Ligand SMILES: [Zn+2]
């Protein structure tokens with residue numbers, strides 16, 4: 160009896176570890192990818208906008224299922240923040256890390272299905288709203304207007320990301336203006 164209980168408890172801990180590691184992997188990856196790559200790229204770079212926000216792109220292109228090296232590079236740079244944590248999370252739960260990787264990859268594909276005229280069913284939309292998960296419709300808003308709908312996976316990154324975006328735009332304008340009028344500091 161005692162043994163059964165302890166096996167049950169071990170299984171609970173194992174499952175909790177898997178779920179928490181997968182969740183942490185996705186949250187920290189999305190956070191770093193949004194604040195250190197995605198938003199700064201929109202302000203200071205052109206690469207992400209050219210590769211990911213252009214017109215006449217296909218689903219394969221957006222879902223990074225293509226062999227085009229530029230698309231793969233943008234996908235890789237966006238995904239790099241997720242991989243930073245793999246060795247550390249792997250020590251806690253290899254299965255949780257693999258689950259996080261798979262879920263992250265599936266979400267990349269899913270959030271780009273709008274282009275093939277997908278409409279998210281209402282119950283799934285409701286679940287996504289409850290758990291703050293970005294739906295394809297919401298991500299498509301970002302594709303159409305780069306000032307909207309940040310947070311590739313989680314919607315709670317949207318507001319701070321837009322504040323960060325506005326701050327970086329402000330810095331860029333200020334720096335350019337100072338350079339124009341010849342002020343060094
Ligand atoms: Zn996208």
Ligand SMILES: [Zn+2]
Nearest residue numbers: 197207211305
């Ligand atoms: Zn973008």
